[in-house]
Amino acid sequence: MHYHHLPHPVPPTTTTFPDSMFSKKGKRRGNYNCGRCGQPKKGHVCHLPLTDSVSPSVTTVITPLSEPIQVKQRNHQPGSNLRRALSFDDIDVTEGTESDDDVADDVEVDFGSGKLPVSCVWEVMRRLPPVDLLSAAKVCTGWRDVSKMVWKAAEEVRVRVPKGSRVGFVGSVLQKCVKLGRLKLIMESDMDSTMLACIAFACPNLESMEIVMVEGSVNRITGDELGRFVADKRCLTTLKMDGCASLGSFVLCSNTLSTLWLSDLHSLSKMVFNVPNLNEISLDFTRQENDSTDLTSMMDGLGRTCPKLQNIHIASLQLSHSVVLSLTAANLRGLRMLSLVLGSEITDASVAAISKCYSNLELLDLSGSSISDSGLGIICNVFPETLTRLLVALCPNITSSGIQFATAQLPLLELIDCGMTICDSDTQYEKNNSEVEISPNSKLHLMQQKLFIKHARLKKLSLWGCSGLDSLYLSCPNLNDLNLNLCKNLVPEKLVLQCSKLEHVHAVGCEDVLIQAVQTQVSDDSASSESHYSRKRMADGSKRVGIPFLFSQPMPDYDKTSWKIRKRRCTVVVE
Amino acid sequence: MTSSKTIVLRSSDGATFEVDEAVALHSLMIKHRIETGGADSTTIDVPEVTGNTLSKVIEYCKKHVEAPNSDDLKSFDTDFVKVDQAVLCHLAKASYYMNIKGLLDLSSKTIADMFKGKTVEQIRETFHIKNDFTPEEEEELRKENSWNLFV
Numbered sequence: 210m211h212y213h214h215l216p217h218p219v220p221p222t223t224t225t226f227p228d229s230m231f232s233k234k235g236k237r238r239g240n241y242n243c244g245r246c247g248q249p250k251k252g253h254v255c256h257l258p259l260t261d262s263v264s265p266s267v268t269t270v271i272t273p274l275s276e277p278i279q280v281k282q283r284n285h286q287p288g289s290n291l292r293r294a295l296s297f298d299d300i301d302v303t304e305g306t307e308s309d310d311d312v313a314d315d316v317e318v319d320f321g322s323g324k325l326p327v328s329c330v331w332e333v334m335r336r337l338p339p340v341d342l343l344s345a346a347k348v349c350t351g352w353r354d355v356s357k358m359v360w361k362a363a364e365e366v367r368v369r370v371p372k373g374s375r376v377g378f379v380g381s382v383l384q385k386c387v388k389l390g391r392l393k394l395i396m397e398s399d400m401d402s403t404m405l406a407c408i409a410f411a412c413p414n415l416e417s418m419e420i421v422m423v424e425g426s427v428n429r430i431t432g433d434e435l436g437r438f439v440a441d442k443r444c445l446t447t448l449k450m451d452g453c454a455s456l457g458s459f460v461l462c463s464n465t466l467s468t469l470w471l472s473d474l475h476s477l478s479k480m481v482f483n484v485p486n487l488n489e490i491s492l493d494f495t496r497q498e499n500d501s502t503d504l505t506s507m508m509d510g511l512g513r514t515c516p517k518l519q520n521i522h523i524a525s526l527q528l529s530h531s532v533v534l535s536l537t538a539a540n541l542r543g544l545r546m547l548s549l550v551l552g553s554e555i556t557d558a559s560v561a562a563i564s565k566c567y568s569n570l571e572l573l574d575l576s577g578s579s580i581s582d583s584g585l586g587i588i589c590n591v592f593p594e595t596l597t598r599l600l601v602a603l604c605p606n607i608t609s610s611g612i613q614f615a616t617a618q619l620p621l622l623e624l625i626d627c628g629m630t631i632c633d634s635d636t637q638y639e640k641n642n643s644e645v646e647i648s649p650n651s652k653l654h655l656m657q658q659k660l661f662i663k664h665a666r667l668k669k670l671s672l673w674g675c676s677g678l679d680s681l682y683l684s685c686p687n688l689n690d691l692n693l694n695l696c697k698n699l700v701p702e703k704l705v706l707q708c709s710k711l712e713h714v715h716a717v718g719c720e721d722v723l724i725q726a727v728q729t730q731v732s733d734d735s736a737s738s739e740s741h742y743s744r745k746r747m748a749d750g751s752k753r754v755g756i757p758f759l760f761s762q763p764m765p766d767y768d769k770t771s772w773k774i775r776k777r778r779c780t781v782v783v784e
Numbered sequence: 785m786t787s788s789k790t791i792v793l794r795s796s797d798g799a800t801f802e803v804d805e806a807v808a809l810h811s812l813m814i815k816h817r818i819e820t821g822g823a824d825s826t827t828i829d830v831p832e833v834t835g836n837t838l839s840k841v842i843e844y845c846k847k848h849v850e851a852p853n854s855d856d857l858k859s860f861d862t863d864f865v866k867v868d869q870a871v872l873c874h875l876a877k878a879s880y881y882m883n884i885k886g887l888l889d890l891s892s893k894t895i896a897d898m899f900k901g902k903t904v905e906q907i908r909e910t911f912h913i914k915n916d917f918t919p920e921e922e923e924e925l926r927k928e929n930s931w932n933l934f935v
Contacts, residue, residue, distance in 0.1 A: 319913050320873055329873075329880045332888060336896040347904045347925055349916050 318351035327355055334359045339368065339382070360385035367393040372426070374398055376407045383411035391417040391447075400428040400452070405438055417447035428452035428473075432459030439463050454495070476501045480510065487515040494525035496551070504532045512539020520546040522574075528552025533559040537566040548574035548600070557584035564591035574600035576626070582611030589618035597621050602628035602671070609658035609678065616662045623666055628673035628692070631658045656698070664688075672696055673715075683708055693727070694718055701726030715782045724783055731779045791818070792827040793842070799835030800827075801842055810845040812883035832881040837874040840864075844887050865894040869911070 317324035334345055334356055346356040363386040370379060383389065389412045394400075400420055408418065422428050428451065439445060440462045449470040456471075458479035466484045472493035478501070482490075490511070494500055504527050511518070518541045523532075528549050544567045549555060555578035563573075568591050575584075578601075585607065588599070596619050601607055607630040616625065658677045662670070663684040670685070671692040672678060678696055680703030688708040693699065694717040701722045706714075711731060716724050791808040793801045808828070809815045817828050830838060847860055865872060872891055879887035898910060908915060917925070 320911055325873055325877055326880070329876050329892075332876065332880065332892040333895045336893050337899055341896070341899040341902075344902070344904050344907060345899060347917075347922075348907050348911075349913050350921070351916075352913070353917075353925065 318355060319349060327351075330355045331358060335362070339366065357385070361387060363389060365389070365391035365393075367395070369395040370398055370404075372397045376403050379404060380407045380411055383408065386412075388414060390414055390444075393419040393421065395421045395423060396426050396428070397423045399426050400430060402430060402434045405430060405434055409438055409441060414444055415442055416444050418445065419447070419449040420451060422452035422473075426452075429455050432456040432477075432479075436460045436462070439466065474502070477507070478502075480507045482511055482514050484515055486517055488517055489520040490515070490518060491520075491522040492524070494523075494527070496526060498526065500525070500527055502527060504528060505535050508532050508535035508539070512536060512541060516541060517543055519543045522546075522548040522550075524548075524550045526551050526553075528578075529554035530556060530559050530562075533562055537562045540566060545570060545595075546572040548572065549578070550574055551577040553577065553579050555579060557581055557587065560584040560587050564588065568592065569595045571595050572598040572600075574598075576600050576602040576604065576628075578604055579606055580604055581606035582608055582614070585611040585615050589615055593619050593621070595621070598624040600624075600626040601630060602626045602673070604630055605632070607631075609660050613660055613662065616664050616667065620664075621666060622664060624669045625667065626669075626671040626673075627675065628671050629675070631660075631672070631675040631677040659703075679703060681705070686710065689713070691715070693723075696723070699723055704730060706730040711779050713780055713782065717782065717784060719783075724781060727781055731781070790826075793838060794827060794829045795833055795835040795838040796831045797835050799838065801838060803842055803846070804849075807842065807845045807849045810849050810884060811841075812885075813881065816883075830878075830882065833878040834874070837871070837878045840867075840871070840875060841878050841882065841884065841887065845884065848886060861890055865890060869895075869898070 317326050318330050320330055330352070334342060334352075337345060337359075342356055342359060346353045366382070366386060366389060368379070368382055379394070383392075392408065392412060392415060394404075394408075400422065408415070420428070430450075430453070435450075435456065436459050439448065442463070442465075444465060445463060446465050447468040448466060449468070450472070452473045453471045454473055454475050456474065456477060458477055460479070460481040460483070461469075462483040464484075464486060467486050467488040469482075469484070469487060469489070470491040472491070473495050474492060475495045475497060476499075480502075494502065502525070504523070504525060512535060516539075521536075521544065529552060532552070533549070533555060547563065547567065547570055552575075555575060557580050559578075560575070560580055561584075563570075564587050570592055573588065573592070573596060580601065581604075585601070588596070599615060599619065599622060601612075607627070609631050612625070612627050612630065616622065656677050657679045658675075659680045659682075660672070660678060661682045665685075666687055667685045668687055669690040670683070670688060672681070673692045674695045676695060676697045679698050679700050681693075681696075681699060682705045683691070684705075684707040686707075686709055688711055690713045691706070691708070691711060692715040694715050696716075696719060699719070701720075704723070704726050706727070714727050714731065716727055789805040790802050791805050791814070793803060793808065793814070795801075805818075809818070814828055814830075821828075833841065844864060847857070851857065865875075867875075872895055875887065876891040876895060879885075879891055899907060902910065907913070
């Protein structure tokens, strides 16, 4: 399961969300290239124009499941993409067809000034994206027959449904692939019950359905319709749906459903989850203040009916301590990842309750809450043996000492997100000024904070927006990605980076001197004195400054002539 | 280290190629033949593949067996398939019969990439295919795939 980084409420100029922070580059399965432009599919949306034989408005795009956000540009609702990184694992993208159909090898088909056995043509066609496959079918009768076989064997289809297209379009595609197990629809047109019924009818073996809504399109599906769909699909294990504003209330009954992601929820009057095998749930509510959803009773119900939950993600302004208490009352034995974001009413007491009940968490995300350094202290006491990911972005009551304590006390930590925590924002100070007793250090408390982090396993660190940070010392040999966007007050002389594996440093909105300092730090690790800077402006307008530096590691047993020299390129993202 | 036994592969047109056993085993079909053929099988017939293609296939297997983790494997693969279409098709066919997954993936994908962005007519030209549809069949196809029905 792959989630996206919380987009901090920033002025639109800085739109480079550190998504890279949450994508693991380790597993390289399914490393296919886009059929249309040849670029690697990961994180790629193909914009190549279509051929004349197919209507120009139809685009069948194969986008990797791990980056659905790139197809849906919800710029008009900056807060709506609230999924966090609950997992490093990129979703395995299995190419469309894996069939053991017995293909008659003695049948040969015209192919390229010769003949190829059907199985070979099949091997070629199954690697074609849907639009090319449809074209191939029109070439000759032999090819038409092979392409039919490929469709029939298709287990997974991802289709962009263009604006204004009728249900017939989706139907005609789906009817070709009877065995279809996994369907992803990118809806440029509206989503409604007719479409849902079409899917229900055409795909009897559907296991996974994902509906992505593109900006401007509306999802009209009601709770009743969704409930009926889920109840009828006997094999459905995964359901992900965007734009669920019309749900209203729903009762979901399924023995097979294990993953459920619903986003853009609003004012749900009733939510019943008769889903005993539910493993992972993600509920993103819209960021509207007048949401009447009763999260406490929802959590109550969830806890009672879904005992096997392992991963929970809820993003809602209505999150509060009582919701947490319902959660702890549920005693979910398998809970490993917990993400409760945007709830400013979540406090240290909530942390205490969570830690008492669920001591094996691997991921804890309480971004946007009111927890303080003592809450972090509790976390460090309870979770040092299991916690690998900690996200506490946008928590105004956290200071650098809390963060420092956390990094010192949690040896297994691989990711920590402290975006917008150490802030010196004047407005925040003024607000506190009137209510809170001013201790002698509190003015300094918000400014000139220092961070000294020495951690053997940390891979990703985000100090996005920490404008109160003035000095930073990092000694993290496994650190891969560092986010210093908008760390405006970080003093270049007080920056020390001893992280040999650093590959990406984000320094958007930072002073030039700081960027220079970062570059020097990163290239200081090299034993070689030669270093050339190449500036490259990328197609999307951002700039990359590449600093190849040589990292030479002397092996104690070897003599000097056989040093292993590894070139590692660390890029500093400045725009 | 096993002894460097060699295997002789014979193509459809009688050409023979002597290769290390390890290289030959990269083809699962040959592996199977050796394992089931008894201890004396040193000559394997590959009647589905001509000499020219077989030598290319052997080149591929050699590189992949002898230096499987080298950095230039990717560029080797890219250059390997920079051949004309007929050779590519022969390679695909050979890799299918000889059950060499890597080469099958590589050649199929390369051929598949040749489709991108082409109209039906262009595809026919590229692969020298004759349109053998009757007008009724053509009409049928067009209807089936009609997403021209926009509101």
